[in-house]
Amino acid sequence: MKNEYIPKLARIVSIKEEVDGQRAIKTFRTQFVNKEDFSFKCGQSAMLSVLGKGESMISVSSSPLINDYLQFSILKSGRVTTALHEMEPGDVIGIRGPYGNGFPIEDWKGKNLIFIGGGIGLAPLWSIVQTAITKKEEYKDLLLIYGSRTSKDLVYKEELEELKKKMTIHLSVDNKEPDWKEFVGFVPNNVMDKKPLPENAIAVTCGPPVMIKFVIKALNDLGFKDDQIYTTVENKMKCGIGKCGRCNIGSHYICKNGPVYSWAVLKTLPQEY
Ligand SMILES: Cc1cc2nc3c(=O)[nH]c(=O)nc-3n(C[C@H](O)[C@H](O)[C@H](O)COP(=O)(O)OP(=O)(O)OC[C@H]3O[C@@H](n4cnc5c(N)ncnc54)[C@H](O)[C@@H]3O)c2cc1C
Ligand code: FES
Structure with a gap:
């Protein structure tokens, strides 16, 4: 049976330093180690994992029209994102997804x-x-x-x-x-x-x-x-697939029903974001 929690292995092919200092941002380009299907829509995200550190939900910042790589731009903020910032090209991370609804x-x-x-x-x-x-x-x-x-x-x-x-x-x-x-x-x-x-x-x-x-x-x-x-809406997420209840506002699971919302819809939900 397919286990949705198992990440696919991806190699970091390039790292670009966008911003340095306290609020450092780096852009990572990755390629799957094996041939994987990762069709995504603009606005969808992926769970990136670093062995022994955990997982973080990150938006795919490249266009779905590009097949060569998946791009992520990451602000160093805590355990997982710091571990990602310490990685080098050639290192391997885990990726599962894509998650969320995307822009229409x-x-x-x-x-x-x-x-x-x-x-x-x-x-x-x-x-x-x-x-x-x-x-x-x-x-x-x-x-x-x-x-x-x-x-x-x-x-x-x-x-x-x-x-x-x-x-x-x-x-x-x-x-x-x-x-x-x-x-x-x-x-x-x-x-x-x-x-x-x-x-x-x-x-x-x-x-x-x-x-x-x-x-x-x-x-x-x-x-x-x-x-x-x-x-x-970027509520903190854990499972990414509507199972754990970590991300919800009202009856909406942001990881499934969101993260993209029109203001017409979002303003009707509880202000838990
Ligand atoms: C749908 C979605 C898309 C995202 N896209 C990006 C992206 O493209 N680039 C990027 O850099 N980050 C993005 N984030 C935020 C990213 O997921 C968190 O910054 C990351 O999980 C922090 O993990 P950590 O282990 O490094 O930090 P942690 O140790 O978990 O936390 C560090 C600090 O950041 C806070 N924090 C953690 N997650 C969030 C969150 N979701 N919102 C607000 N504060 C948070 C914690 O409360 C803590 O203060 C996105 C989040 C979501 C839900
Ligand atoms: S992150 Fe688990 S339900 Fe959304």
Whole structure:
């Protein structure tokens, strides 16, 4: 019988240091050791395991259109993520999944897509940004509004510079910096400054809960209806498959019914996220 808890072995093929210091972020590219089926949707996650340390749920940040590798961008925060940060290319980890519902991007064809991220919150958005830019003809305008505490804390810095040639990107940092030429202030303030239009648009926001709360308020103030706004809920998870009850809010298991929600649905659930 298939045991859903058994991870598949995957080798780390590259590690990129995105952010150093206290809130270090690294991007890992992995390939399965054996041929495995891991078809996933943008916004889905995987349980990554390190032998003797445990498991952590991490969003797949690469596009499902890429078959060569699976990418994960990981903030060093505790036992498992610290162990991952100490690994080297060639090391083997466990991966099980994919888990969660993913973004309903098939329903968004022909629309303007607005991505709004903060800090490591760009990781779950990156999969959909990359997919949308590859299939640009299927969508209308693509806009990314992304910010972090300082310019050093921005992830995918070189990729963002490249992406600016293909879509509109507005970056921000929380406080003034000598060479910073873009917006200074919190992400929701940048949203209010750039005033994306709600007509025929979907806005997707990922980041710290406090940022998400004020981004949704900003979007509502700009005229976005609740069903035009999508976000992710990142409650702590254990099994990832709707069995242990670790992640639920109300009757929803975030690992199965989420982590992607429209604000129209999420606002009806208990505020346990
Ligand atoms: C659906 C989903 C997608 C995620 N995607 C990513 C991703 O792409 N990149 C990434 O870096 N992280 C992501 N996370 C968060 C990641 O799972 C946790 O940071 C990680 O499990 C921490 O494990 P640890 O053993 O290193 O730390 P722990 O020792 O378990 O905890 C360290 C600290 O982080 C807190 N913490 C742990 N998990 C969470 C959580 N889910 N939310 C808030 N605080 C938490 C703990 O309370 C503690 O203070 C995601 C979480 C979910 C549920
Ligand atoms: S993590 Fe076990 S039910 Fe969701």
